[in-house]
Amino acid sequence: MLQIKTNFWRRRRQKIYSNFTVVDRKRKLLELLGLLVVVGFAHVAGMMVLEKLSFVDALWLTLATITTVGYGDLSATTPGGRLVTILLMFFFGIFLLAQIVGEWIDFRLDRRERMRTGMWRWKMNNHIVIINSPEKDGARYLQILVEQVRKSASLTDLPVQILSANFPEGLPNELASLGVVLRQGQPEGRMTLDEVGVESADFIVVLAVDAADFRADSLTLDILDQLKAFNLPGYVIAECVQDENRQRFYAHGADTVLRPVRAYPELLVRAMAEPGTETILENLFQHQGVHTRRYDLDVPLQNWGALAARLLQQGLGTPLGYVDSEKNIITNPDTNSAVSGSAIFVLVNHDNIPDAVDVAQCVAALE
Numbered sequence: 077m078l079q080i081k082t083n084f085w086r087r088r089r090q091k092i093y094s095n096f097t098v099v100d101r102k103r104k105l106l107e108l109l110g111l112l113v114v115v116g117f118a119h120v121a122g123m124m125v126l127e128k129l130s131f132v133d134a135l136w137l138t139l140a141t142i143t144t145v146g147y148g149d150l151s152a153t154t155p156g157g158r159l160v161t162i163l164l165m166f167f168f169g170i171f172l173l174a175q176i177v178g179e180w181i182d183f184r185l186d187r188r189e190r191m192r193t194g195m196w197r198w199k200m201n202n203h204i205v206i207i208n209s210p211e212k213d214g215a216r217y218l219q220i221l222v223e224q225v226r227k228s229a230s231l232t233d234l235p236v237q238i239l240s241a242n243f244p245e246g247l248p249n250e251l252a253s254l255g256v257v258l259r260q261g262q263p264e265g266r267m268t269l270d271e272v273g274v275e276s277a278d279f280i281v282v283l284a285v286d287a288a289d290f291r292a293d294s295l296t297l298d299i300l301d302q303l304k305a306f307n308l309p310g311y312v313i314a315e316c317v318q319d320e321n322r323q324r325f326y327a328h329g330a331d332t333v334l335r336p337v338r339a340y341p342e343l344l345v346r347a348m349a350e351p352g353t354e355t356i357l358e359n360l361f362q363h364q365g366v367h368t369r370r371y372d373l374d375v376p377l378q379n380w381g382a383l384a385a386r387l388l389q390q391g392l393g394t395p396l397g398y399v400d401s402e403k404n405i406i407t408n409p410d411t412n413s414a415v416s417g418s419a420i421f422v423l424v425n426h427d428n429i430p431d432a433v434d435v436a437q438c439v440a441a442l443e
Contacts, residue, residue, distance in 0.1 A: 101183050112172045113162050116142060122160035127152055127169060135160035142169040146266065161264030163241040167380055201276045203235040204348070205298060205310075208283040209242045210338065221341035222254045228349045234279075239263055239272045253262035263299045266306075277310040279348045284315040293321045300328035300428050313347045334358060367426065370394060372419045373436040381411035386438050392430040 103261050116138050123134035129150070137150045142165055152158045191197040204225065218238065225231045236256045247258045261268045274280055282299050284292040294316055303312065312331040316322050325333045332347045334354060347354040359366050375383075375398055378429070384395045395406035399419035409415060420439060425429060 084308065091136040092279045093399050096223045100297055101186065103178065105176065105179050105183060108172060108176045110121045110315065112142075112176060115168050119160060119169065121162040122164065122370050123152065123157060126154050126157040126160060128405045138165070138169075140200065141165045142173055144170060145148060192238075193244065194246065194258035195400070196257075196259075197271050197390050198237055198259065198273070198275050200237060200280045200367070203237055203273065204231070204279045205272050205274055205277045205282045206283065207240075207269075207272075208234065208285050208295070209238065209240040210283060210336075211242065211286055214240070215339075217338055217341060218256075219248075219251045219254070222256055223346060224342050224345040225348070226254060228345055230349050231345070237272050239268065242397075263280075263295075263302070264304055269299075269302055269306070274310070275306050277308075280308070281344060281348075282312070282314040284317050285309065285338040287315075287317060287338055290318045290321075293325075297321070297324060297328060298383050299323060300330055304329050311348065311351065314342060341401050366423055369393070369422050369429065370419055370422050371422060371432055371439075373432070373439060375415060375417045375420055375439055376442060377414055377416040378442055380409045380415045383415065385440060386441065387435070388424065390434070390438055391434055392438055396421045396423055 083320075092384060104107065119138045119141075120131065120134040123129045127137075129132070129137065133150055137152075140150070141144075141161060143438045152161045156256055185218060187196070190297050194196055206218065206221075209215075221417045224238055225234070236254075237259060238256060239259045239261060243258055243260070246252070247256060251257075259268075259272050261271070263269055280303065282296050285295060286292045289390050293316060296428070298315070300312070300314060311331050312329055313332045313334065314325050315336040316325050317336060319335075322333045332351060332354060334343055334347060335358060337343055337358070343354050343357055346357060379412070387393060387395050397405060397409065398421065399405055400417040403418075405421075406415070406417075407421075419433070422430070422435065
């Protein structure tokens with residue numbers, strides 16, 4: 077209960093702070109600037125009437141006075157002109173200018189603070205939106221994930237924005253230094269999703285809050301349902317804790333559904349860079365999927381392409397590599413290379429594992 081109250085007041089304080097700095101301070105700056113312009117032109121008119129100056133000279137004198145430069149080439153000499161200068165410039169003009177400068181400095185500081193703490197609304201196009209962050213070691217996982225994104229040639233230049241409530245003090249320097257920005261908040265409503273520009277994003281990644289809690293799927297389904305209200309041109313990737321919910325995720329608009337494998341954020345990156353390849357990689361991590369099997373047997377000298385073709389034609393799996401005579405593991409050898417060794421690696425299905433005798437006979441069957 078205490079945590080709920082703390083989060084409530086934190087969100088309310090952030091909302092009030094955001095509204096004040098964005099709306100009120102801008103309006104105040106414009107009001108002060110408008111008042112300064114009125115005072116300045118009133119002084120210009122006074123100098124033209126009382127001091128018989130031209131418009132250009134009167135404007136020059138007004139600017140030199142209000143900025144306290146005071147070149148001395150022009151000045152008010154009549155009693156009326158001096159009185160107008162004292163009232164409009166000394167009492168109001170200089171004070172207004174100083175107040176505007178102070179407000180502008182405060183605005184810039186507030187703007188920087190809003191950007192740092194995730195209260196700024198970023199205007200992005202063709203970017204990556206990451207919704208949620210893992211509760212455990214979330215910053216570290218996101219850092220590794222973004223580092224992998226930056227290493228992908230097709231994704232390296234895309235801006236990245238994170239929507240999360242787990243960074244109330246802003247993103248860690250290690251993550252912010254990668255060019256990542258934060259939008260503080262929970263994806264609990266359409267307005268929050270609109271603020272991260274989902275309609276202009278190339279990719280939308282919905283992370284599971286807790287990779288070990290199946291209830292995290294409920295939040296993901298809610299987010300996917302909200303995203304359906306947008307005209308999404310981008311590719312939606314969602315993490316699913318329970319396999320039973322995968323089809324529901326697809327039905328709610330996800331283009332790719334992945335298990336939250338926290339040790340391998342590369343799967344998410346592959347889903348963005350090369351859609352479809354993540355499914356093949358993901359199957360390697362499940363017990364009921366495909367897996368690599370090692371067969372220790374004599375591999376007589378032969379052409380790798382011919383050996384691979386025989387294994388495939390006889391339904392014994394997909395050859396991936398072999399162990400040569402010097403105990404080196406050779407993966408994905410050239411089709412025309414001559415190979416020999418003491419073992420072979422084959423990609424097989426869990427429910428159809430070839431017998432070692434059949435594989436040995438196939439490998440030994442030289443043409």
